[in-house]
Every structure is written in C-alpha cells, then in structure tokens.
Amino acid sequence: MLIVAVLFATVLFRFAIVLAVVYRILPATRICPHCANDLTLIRHPILRRLIPPVEHRWCIGCGWNGLVRRPPRPPGFSQSRVISRAARS
C-alpha cells in the first residue's frame, strides 16, 4: 500500500510541475505576440472558474487567439472591450 501512495504522490508532483511550467511559459501581456495589437478578452466562464489566473484573448488585427496569464489591470480599464463568447458566434 505504501508503494501505491508513493507512486501516486510522484504522479501528482509531476502534474504540479507540468502545470507550473505551462503557466510560466504563457505570455503575461495584453499585446498580440504576432502583430503587437491589443488583445481583446473573450469571456470564458468555464476557464474562469477552473483556472482564474488564465485568460482567453483574441487579436482583432490578425485573428490570433490563445491563452495568456492574467496581467494586472491597468488604471482606467474599460469593460466595453470585453467580448462575450456568445456574441462572437
């Protein structure tokens, strides 16, 4: 039984390491990595509940979309730039 607990703990530890590395390599910016335009937040309720520090963003200029780390909000942030996922479809 002890070996099962040790193996399970190592699996959890590897999973935590992978999550930490993936989180660290996500860009923490509101600037598009391809064209340097501002990224627009896409509301994603499931992602927001499961992983709050990660956001789904979309570039209006080139169409890039992807996950980014939530950067600190700048002063004067406007909610009007937020596009809900339902409005896109």
Ligand SMILES: [Zn+2]
């Ligand atoms: Zn772009």
